[in-house]
Amino acid sequence: MNYKQELAEILFEVLGHEMNVKELEMLIEKPKSQVHGDLAFPCFTLAKVKRKSPTVIAQEVSEKIESPTIEKVEVVGAYINFFLNKRMVSEAIIAEIMEQKEHYGAHNLGDNRNVTIDLSSPNIAKPFSMGHLRSTVIGNALAFIVEKCGYKPIRINHIGDWGTQFGKLITAYKLWGDAEKVRQNPIKELLTLYVKFHEEAESDPALVEQGRSWFKSLEDGDEEAIALWEWFRDESLQEFSRIYELMNVQFDSFAGEAFYNDKMDRVVELLEDKQLLVESDQAQVVELLEEELPPCLIKKSDGATLYATRDLAAALYRKENYDFDLSLYVVGNEQSLHFKQLIAVLEKMGCQWAKNMIHIPFGMMLKDGKKMSTRKGKVVLLEEVLNESIEMAKNNIEEKNPNLTNKDAVAKQVGVGAVMFHDLKNFRMNDIEFSLEEMLRFEGETGPYVQYTYARGCSILRKATWQTGSDLKISSPSWEKEWKVVILLSEFPNAVKRSFEQFDPSQIAKYIVDLAQAFNKYYAEVKILEENAEQQARLALVYSVTVVLKEGLRLLGIEAPEEM
Numbered sequence: 259m260n261y262k263q264e265l266a267e268i269l270f271e272v273l274g275h276e277m278n279v280k281e282l283e284m285l286i287e288k289p290k291s292q293v294h295g296d297l298a299f300p301c302f303t304l305a306k307v308k309r310k311s312p313t314v315i316a317q318e319v320s321e322k323i324e325s326p327t328i329e330k331v332e333v334v335g336a337y338i339n340f341f342l343n344k345r346m347v348s349e350a351i352i353a354e355i356m357e358q359k360e361h362y363g364a365h366n367l368g369d370n371r372n373v374t375i376d377l378s379s380p381n382i383a384k385p386f387s388m389g390h391l392r393s394t395v396i397g398n399a400l401a402f403i404v405e406k407c408g409y410k411p412i413r414i415n416h417i418g419d420w421g422t423q424f425g426k427l428i429t430a431y432k433l434w435g436d437a438e439k440v441r442q443n444p445i446k447e448l449l450t451l452y453v454k455f456h457e458e459a460e461s462d463p464a465l466v467e468q469g470r471s472w473f474k475s476l477e478d479g480d481e482e483a484i485a486l487w488e489w490f491r492d493e494s495l496q497e498f499s500r501i502y503e504l505m506n507v508q509f510d511s512f513a514g515e516a517f518y519n520d521k522m523d524r525v526v527e528l529l530e531d532k533q534l535l536v537e538s539d540q541a542q543v544v545e546l547l548e549e550e551l552p553p554c555l556i557k558k559s560d561g562a563t564l565y566a567t568r569d570l571a572a573a574l575y576r577k578e579n580y581d582f583d584l585s586l587y588v589v590g591n592e593q594s595l596h597f598k599q600l601i602a603v604l605e606k607m608g609c610q611w612a613k614n615m616i617h618i619p620f621g622m623m624l625k626d627g628k629k630m631s632t633r634k635g636k637v638v639l640l641e642e643v644l645n646e647s648i649e650m651a652k653n654n655i656e657e658k659n660p661n662l663t664n665k666d667a668v669a670k671q672v673g674v675g676a677v678m679f680h681d682l683k684n685f686r687m688n689d690i691e692f693s694l695e696e697m698l699r700f701e702g703e704t705g706p707y708v709q710y711t712y713a714r715g716c717s718i719l720r721k722a723t724w725q726t727g728s729d730l731k732i733s734s735p736s737w738e739k740e741w742k743v744v745i746l747l748s749e750f751p752n753a754v755k756r757s758f759e760q761f762d763p764s765q766i767a768k769y770i771v772d773l774a775q776a777f778n779k780y781y782a783e784v785k786i787l788e789e790n791a792e793q794q795a796r797l798a799l800v801y802s803v804t805v806v807l808k809e810g811l812r813l814l815g816i817e818a819p820e821e822m
């Protein structure tokens with residue numbers, strides 16, 4: 259039940275259809291303090307339509323409101339404040355959640371049409387960076403969110419497994435590499451080689467030329483080059499898969515950059531057909547003058563293709579194979595220009611659907627205020643971070659709940675969940691300061707706090723010896739103390755929809771923190787298990803809270819242990 263919408267419909271009737279329901283709904287506010295009611299309607303806009311003073315209108319309209327869901331109406335200046343009927347609303351919401359369970363909050367906006375999500379997409383032979391962690395976590399959450407809104411998500415890991423850097427890496431390996439070392443510690447060793455290449459290249463420009471030529475051999479299918487590349491790729495993917503397993507992230511496709519090698523000629527032909535390719539400095543580019551963007555480089559002077567060429571081929575392939583409604587690219591903010599160019603080129607090619615490609619940027623992960631980078635060897639290895647977090651979570655459990663069964667599984671859910679939640683609770687464009695202590699705190703806006711609240715709810719339900727799913731009498735005379743929790747429960751569907759519309763999982767993260775806080779306050783004030791006439795109603799509320807917290811966490815890709 260959406261009470262904002264319901265009020266908008268009431269106002270629509272009272273106002274004799276003078277403004278439409280959507281407009282009215284947009285105007286309805288939630289008062290800062292519940293003293294001023296549950297919903298408020300400011301009459302300024304209406305005053306313009308009706309050419310009367312807003313205070314007069316507020317008075318007039320308020321007198322005409324009559325609805326069982328609204329208990330009381332108060333006029334304060336130009337505002338009409340509405341007090342909902344607590345009993346009716348509470349019992350309706352809780353009944354709805356008990357019936358729909360984890361489906362509560364779902365929408366059907368997409369009729370099961372496809373949304374491709376380009377996420378994670380690390381570069382092989384390099385450590386999995388914080389940027390890739392952010393892309394993985396945000397993209398994974400968006401996949402669950404679009405699914406909750408009635409679309410079919412297709413998670414694509416556009417692995418960075420092609421490009422000039424592999425020419426450099428092969429050069430470095432041929433000069434200084436040691437097969438045994440690579441086998442023992444692939445990513446670390448390959449990174450060392452890559453860093454050494456860049457250091458040496460500063461004083462030896464011939465190296466750069468050699469790197470370029472090895473990449474050319476790779477593109478021409480040279481056997482030795484391909485074999486080395488495949489080896490680097492396999493080793494890297496194995497390392498990445500350990501991280502995905504830890505985070506419980508799955509993909510529908512691993513078609514990365516190399517996958518498009520045999521699909522790029524077609525892109526070039528299409529561009530030629532449309533007479534979009536021009537020569538500039540011996541390279542082939544698409545000019546984007548009207549769009550006020552720099553030209554998009556398609557082919558280098560030696561014929562080598564580029565990142566953008568592969569992304570053009572990928573976009574065409576995805577449209578043809580998935581016929582997406584939306585195509586999301588969860589990639590750091592520093593690639594904004596690239597995606598603007600990509601979309602502009604496709605539009606020039608006449609691809610109407612390019613407007614449904616959306617770059618979803620995000621800010622940086624900072625450590626002590628500075629970017630966490632991988633280039634210079636100053637690496638924070640993500641797997642180490644995750645394992646450290648799990649270790650700390652385990653210590654917490656040993657301290658607080660040493661008798662817990664399956665400690666290891668719970669420590670993993672809490673440790674990994676903490677890292678993911680820390681990322682998702684901020685609006686994605688904000689830079690985030692990385693701090694394990696902060697992430698793992700049991701108080702404040704953290705994953706463990708929400709998980710802990712969920713576990714608390716489960717524990718109450720266990721003590722009540724109530725069979726989940728069995729009928730509860732959810733009637734209670736007052737619903738006064740429960741009201742804040744109930745109102746929040748009613749807002750879950752809206753939070754889901756907002757997070758989809760803004761491609762912003764933090765809407766859900768913030769929402770579940772609010773719900774957890776309201777519930778914990780309720781828990782501190784009320785004896786939930788006390789055996790009296792309202793006990794069942796209170797248990798039904800607790801159950802509803804557990805359903806929504808668990809589902810909220812699930813939408814963020816985070817698990818919810820029942821005990822911790």
Ligand code: ARG
Nearest residue numbers: 376379380381416418569589
């Ligand atoms: N591998 C790239 C990088 O690490 C990200 C790829 C994003 N996806 C895409 N289709 N371009 O910077």
